[in-house]
Amino acid sequence: MYDEILALRAIRQFSDEPISDEDRLRLLEALRWTGSSKNRQAWSWIVVTDPDQRQRLIGCGDFMTPVERAPMAIVLVQEESGYEFDTGRLAQNLMLAADAIGLATCPVTLHRESMAADVLGLPEGVRARYAVAVGHPTVGSEPGRMGGRKPLETLTHEDRYGG
Numbered sequence: 001m002y003d004e005i006l007a008l009r010a011i012r013q014f015s016d017e018p019i020s021d022e023d024r025l026r027l028l029e030a031l032r033w034t035g036s037s038k039n040r041q042a043w044s045w046i047v048v049t050d051p052d053q054r055q056r057l058i059g060c061g062d063f064m065t066p067v068e069r070a071p072m073a074i075v076l077v078q079e080e081s082g083y084e085f086d087t088g089r090l091a092q093n094l095m096l097a098a099d100a101i102g103l104a105t106c107p108v109t110l111h112r113e114s115m116a117a118d119v120l121g122l123p124e125g126v127r128a129r130y131a132v133a134v135g136h137p138t139v140g141s142e143p144g145r146m147g148g149r150k151p152l153e154t155l156t157h158e159d160r161y162g163g
């Protein structure tokens with residue numbers, strides 16, 4: 001598990017193979033069991049596989065190549081009393097679960113949130129700013145060029161900021 005956490009990368013290229021019903025259920029269960037503030041579970045998700053709906057979703061973000069190429073996108077929905085932090089936890093659980101069953105993922109941002117609300121039919125006060133593209137990795141599914149991380153010593157403070 002530890003090695004998988006360190007090795008998890010955003011993948012933007014997928015084969016044409018659809019996600020099986022069994023894998024779909026496993027992904028959705030991983031979402032369902034994510035922890036949330038006060039266990040409110042003030043969230044839901046929209047599984048997008050319809051090609052026309054996918055096209056409309058692609059129009060909602062600026063860097064949507066992963067969704068263009070993936071057989072499935074899961075839009076993470078923040079219900080009215082939900083927190084963005086919890087949405088982040090959902091995304092990470094989904095990505096790690098997908099990796100564990102041999103699938104690849106890439107999170108994407110829906111920069112045009114009001115357009116996304118329209119496309120997805122969200123009620124007033126309900127938000128969807130992030131989605132995760134899901135597919136089977138294929139040849140050429142190398143991580144993007146933006147990989148790598150800052151050195152640990154530049155990220156870690158002791159007791160106080162700057163310490």
Ligand SMILES: Cc1cc2nc3c(=O)[nH]c(=O)nc-3n(C[C@H](O)[C@H](O)[C@H](O)COP(=O)(O)O)c2cc1C
Nearest residue numbers: 008009010063064066107108109143144146147148
């Ligand atoms: C909140 C968030 C939004 C992201 N949005 C996009 C996106 O719109 N399009 C995209 O191709 N990648 C997106 N990514 C993926 C990041 O670019 C990627 O995680 C980062 O470059 C580090 O690469 P790695 O995850 O492969 O290590 C997003 C990642 C996060 C956490």
